[in-house]
Amino acid sequence: MALLAVTAAAGGLAEALALLLVVQLTLALAAGPASPIELPLVEIALSPSVCIIVAGVAALCGLFSHLGVAWLTADIGSTVLANSRSNVVARFTEAGWPTQAVQREGSLQETVTTLSARTSTLANSIAKWIAQLVSLAMLLAAAFAVDPATTSVILIAGALLVAALRPLTNRNLNLSRLFVASNARFAEEVSGLSSMAMEVRVFGVQVAARDAVEALNREARLRQRNSRFAVEASSKLLRDLTMLLLVLGIGGLIWAGQENVGGLAAAAALVVRSLAAAQGANTAHHAAVESVPALDALTDRLEQLNSGRITTGRAELSRLDSIAFKSVSYSYNPSFPAIRDVSIEIGSGEAIGVVGPSGGGKSTFVQLLLRLRPPSEGSILVNGQDYLDFDAQDWSALVSFVPQEPGLVEATVAENIAFWRDIPRSRVREAARNANILDEIERLPKGFDTMLGPRGTGLSGGQKQRVAIARALAGEPALLILDEPSSALDAQSEELLQSTLNELRGRTTLIIVAHRLSTVEACDRLIVLESGEVTSVGSPSDLLRQPRFFRRVQEGPHV
Ligand SMILES: Nc1ncnc2c1ncn2[C@@H]1O[C@H](COP(=O)(O)OP(=O)(O)O)[C@@H](O)[C@H]1O
Numbered sequence: 345m346a347l348l349a350v351t352a353a354a355g356g357l358a359e360a361l362a363l364l365l366v367v368q369l370t371l372a373l374a375a376g377p378a379s380p381i382e383l384p385l386v387e388i389a390l391s392p393s394v395c396i397i398v399a400g401v402a403a404l405c406g407l408f409s410h411l412g413v414a415w416l417t418a419d420i421g422s423t424v425l426a427n428s429r430s431n432v433v434a435r436f437t438e439a440g441w442p443t444q445a446v447q448r449e450g451s452l453q454e455t456v457t458t459l460s461a462r463t464s465t466l467a468n469s470i471a472k473w474i475a476q477l478v479s480l481a482m483l484l485a486a487a488f489a490v491d492p493a494t495t496s497v498i499l500i501a502g503a504l505l506v507a508a509l510r511p512l513t514n515r516n517l518n519l520s521r522l523f524v525a526s527n528a529r530f531a532e533e534v535s536g537l538s539s540m541a542m543e544v545r546v547f548g549v550q551v552a553a554r555d556a557v558e559a560l561n562r563e564a565r566l567r568q569r570n571s572r573f574a575v576e577a578s579s580k581l582l583r584d585l586t587m588l589l590l591v592l593g594i595g596g597l598i599w600a601g602q603e604n605v606g607g608l609a610a611a612a613a614l615v616v617r618s619l620a621a622a623q624g625a626n627t628a629h630h631a632a633v634e635s636v637p638a639l640d641a642l643t644d645r646l647e648q649l650n651s652g653r654i655t656t657g658r659a660e661l662s663r664l665d666s667i668a669f670k671s672v673s674y675s676y677n678p679s680f681p682a683i684r685d686v687s688i689e690i691g692s693g694e695a696i697g698v699v700g701p702s703g704g705g706k707s708t709f710v711q712l713l714l715r716l717r718p719p720s721e722g723s724i725l726v727n728g729q730d731y732l733d734f735d736a737q738d739w740s741a742l743v744s745f746v747p748q749e750p751g752l753v754e755a756t757v758a759e760n761i762a763f764w765r766d767i768p769r770s771r772v773r774e775a776a777r778n779a780n781i782l783d784e785i786e787r788l789p790k791g792f793d794t795m796l797g798p799r800g801t802g803l804s805g806g807q808k809q810r811v812a813i814a815r816a817l818a819g820e821p822a823l824l825i826l827d828e829p830s831s832a833l834d835a836q837s838e839e840l841l842q843s844t845l846n847e848l849r850g851r852t853t854l855i856i857v858a859h860r861l862s863t864v865e866a867c868d869r870l871i872v873l874e875s876g877e878v879t880s881v882g883s884p885s886d887l888l889r890q891p892r893f894f895r896r897v898q899e900g901p902h903v
């Protein structure tokens with residue numbers, strides 16, 4: 345910024361000098377050829393040719409400093425863009441899962457594209473604004489030195505004008521806030537449209553859905569027009585009114601008997617040039633003002649991402665002997681806990697099935713176990729110590745997970761299994777074998793090097809599920825948690841899953857959430873979760889003997 349100000353100042357001075365010399369030259373030419381040129385201020389007389397050379401050099405200096413200013417402002421803008429993007433991405437990846445989970449679809453993308461770009465525009469505009477103000481100051485200082493009277497009159501009038509236009513600036517800020525808000529609503533609605541595309545088509549409501557988006561589009565258009573017009577209009581108003589003042593001012597001075605024609609002409613030329621700088625400063629200021637709401641929104645998002653961090657300790661964890669829930673509760677909202685007062689112990693190598701009706705709290709239980717959501721009340725102990733004490737890396741190395749709807753990244757099969765971890769190819773292969781998907785991978789056109797799309801193009805639901813299991817197994821976890829792994833599987837895939845789980849029995853602690861009892865029949869113990877409470881714990885055979893157990897688990901108590 346300092347470099348920018350210095351460069352802009354040099355540019356302004358060079359330009360003022362060039363302008364001054366040109367005016368003096370013109371006046372000298374009018375007075376008669378070869379008459380020496382009297383410079384105001386320094387009282388040196390120059391011959392016309394020297395004067396032309398000096399003016400040329402000054403103009404060149406002006407040119408180079410303008411180029412410098414342009415480069416510096418562009419550089420500032422792009423630096424701000426890149427920094428704000430890395431900031432958003434870093435904060436998002438460091439945010440806790442509860443915060444990440446509530447990010448609306450597309451909101452992260454909007455933050456790194458629209459909001460970051462507008463913040464970059466803001467920085468760029470501020471840089472331009474400063475450069476223009478500095479150059480304006482230099483030009484006016486030159487004008488003042490040459491002819492204080494004319495310049496003062498115009499300066500005072502200009503200041504009054506700026507003060508008079510002040511309320512307009514505030515109005516413009518509001519207009520631009522409105523525009524940004526309706527832009528964001530429009531973007532949200534469009535992203536909703538894309539995520540609901542299937543339902544919209546099936547329900548045949550394309551036209552109504554489009555109309556809803558269209559209404560927001562029209563609103564955003566009107567607000568953009570009003571905001572842009574206000575900005576342009578106030579900028580033009582400032583320029584044209586100042587010109588008018590200049591004319592009136594010079595008229596007044598002539599009328600009052602001003603004699604110093606050279607000074608008057610030079611000052612007038614400098615003031616006219618200052619007008620351009622003032623207008624540039626004004627435009628940059630408005631552009632900055634227009635981008636302020638984007639900076640506010642960006643700051644809000646960053647704060648929101650920051651506030652949801654879960655702090656974990658640094659204690660070392662190399663093995664998993666026991667897990668104990670001590671009166672654990674978890675609430676998404678205070679009035680209705682999703683997990684209530686759960687106390688259970690899980691031993692190393694046990695296979696536990698978690699069953700219960702939909703909405704019973706199974707996925708919440710899993711997220712608590714995974715340390716994705718720390719308990720709202722009570723605590724979870726691992727090897728007798730609060731599980732939040734353990735180092736994040738150690739924890740991830742021991743605990744793995746297969747989600748209900750696993751995602752695939754746009755990378756090869758092998759990379760999808762290794763998943764950014766440093767896992768040798770032989771272990772990737774071994775994991776694929778244990779997940780019962782090795783044969784199918786080898787039948788793909790390029791085997792482990794086949795590219796998979798973000799939505800797993802070319803893989804069936806069951807295959808995707810088994811790639812996800814291979815991903816979990818590749819880290820050789822001590823605790824493996826599966827959330828409804830069989831919900832989308834056909835009979836054959838379920839059989840393959842069963843044989844994988846049987847292989848793991850005893851070597852790995854298994855927590856298997858299921859709504860089909862067949863998936864968890866072979867477990868050591870079943871936990872029944874209903875309305876967030878553990879209502880039964882026991883071996884599958886014991887529980888199945890209980891009257892109406894089957895119906896309760898499958899349908900829930902409220903049916
Ligand atoms: N992200 C969330 N925000 C608010 N409430 C939630 C959220 N996820 C789940 N719930 C609520 O918590 C309860 C338990 O849900 P969940 O753990 O998903 O059950 P299950 O996996 O057994 O179907 C339900 O009442 C559900 O509506």
Ligand SMILES: [Mg+2]
Binds near residue numbers: 706707708
């Ligand atoms: Mg669930």
